[in-house]
Structures are given as structure tokens and as C-alpha cells.
Amino acid sequence: MGKLIFENIYPFNLSQTLDCGQSFRWVENEDGSFTGVVKNIVANVSYNNGTLTIVSDSELDDKMWRNYFDLDLDYKKIKDDLSKMHPVLAEASAYAGGIRILNQEPFEALITFIISQNNNIGRIKGIVERLCENFGESIDGVHYAFPTAERLAKLSPDDLAPIRAGFRHRYIIDAAQRVYSGEIDLEKLRDMDYLKAQKELMKITGVGVKVADCVLLYGLHRLESFPLDVWMKRALGVLFIGYKGDEFGLYGGIAQQYIFHYSRMHKELFD
DNA sequence: ACCCAGGAAATTC
């Protein structure tokens, strides 16, 4: 039985953070709180007037959750700095500025963003859920932990049929095998030269530049990463003409999330 | 029926 209370957390917005396409395992409840699984813990998270509350039947590690929601980084300062770079970024920051870049498990980020390719967010969530139900450890009979690399490494692509991820099955197995064998050490990527880390991830079949960037941003907290997906290419083409995505500096990944969320919520800009 | 989705591999030119 655990409960954590973090006070005076600004800027912060729970639905922006948990439902902006960086994590695929949080479900919103009717009262506006979210329930999800991190590692082997089922938690319910709510946010009101600067106070972030996390409750669980399991014991909660203060440091781990503070890190998960990136509470020790000064987002107000970063937001102000980014806003000065470009008028549209100022607009996107004002709109989506409650987003935090989560510190997800690296292996989970790797697999979920392999699944994300040529796919839509609604369907990604379904596939990830079935992956956990079929191959993750049961926590309370309803919620499941994300499968380990070991478990997935011992499967064949056809064993993944129940999750209905199609051509991505063999990519998932390849990724799990390279991680489980130790050929790729995800933790090492935290402070490796960025391009080198990207190249390392791209040894995996099914991981190109974009998926590698997402793994580095959402799984290894490389905040300089700026993943270019279809939405971002549209946004750069229409809202940031002439920009390539590498001009937002050390916190480009945060800028990217602001722009991604802002763009997805303003589809009419791209008609 | 057609088009698209937080792309990347396989094939072709």
C-alpha cells in the first residue's frame, strides 16, 4: 500500500503527458485520473492544482516516480527558452506546455516504438496491451507487466500472432534477442555519443532513424533527440518552413513533443 | 473500394 504526494509541480498536465503518444499503457478513468503499469507496479495517478498524487496497492519508491515523471527538471525555464526560438513554438508551448518527457523503461520504449511504425496510436495501444497480456507477468490478474527481453527472445515471430502486429513480429523478436544476448546494452546508450547510440539501435531489424530517436528520447531521456514522423514533417513543412529539426538544441525533444501534440490537436492547419 | 497510420525493409531503376 503506497501513496506519494508531490506538491507545487508546474507546469504539468496529466492527460497531455500520458496521452500524447510517448507511452501507450496509461488508461484514463472517469474521474480524470490515470491507471497504468510501470515495471511491476500498478499505479493510479491524479493531478490537481499543482499536486501530483500517486497511489498503489504496492509500495511506491519516491525517487523512481519522481524520475518517471521527470519532476526534477525545470520545465518552466525550458519552456521559456524554447518560446523565444520561434513564434509557432511559443504558441505550441503555451498550448502543450504541460507535457513532461517520461523516463520509461528502455526495453519497453524500444518494443513499443518498433510497433509504432506505419501504425496509428489507437491500434498501437491495442497491440501493446495484447503483448503484455500474452507474454507479461500478471500483477493482479487484470494488469500485466511489460514482457522481459528474455521471454520475448525465446519466442518465434509466429508465436506473436495473438498480438496482431503483422510484419512487425520478426522485428520484435530480433530486438529482444539482441538485447537479451547482450549484443546491445540499452543502458550504455544514455551517455554515448548521440549518432553512435542511434547507429547502435539501428542494428536491430525494424529500427530506423525515427524509431531510434524515439527510443533515445522516451526510454533513455536523450532530450536532444528530435524524432521526425509524418506529423513532424507536416509541421516543419507548414509551420517551420526551412527548419530541419536540428535547430532546437539540448531540449529539442521537448520542443518536438509540444509541436507534435499541438499539431495533432490542430489538424485543420494541414488541410 | 480507398486511404492512412509516431517507418523501414526489400526491390527496382
Next chain:
DNA sequence: GAATTTCATGGG
């Protein structure tokens, strides 16, 4: 080597 096609699956 650069450009195009194909790859499962499901929703609109």
C-alpha cells in the same frame, strides 16, 4: 545509390 513498392492490420 536514389527512388519506389511492399509489408499486416484496422479504422475512417
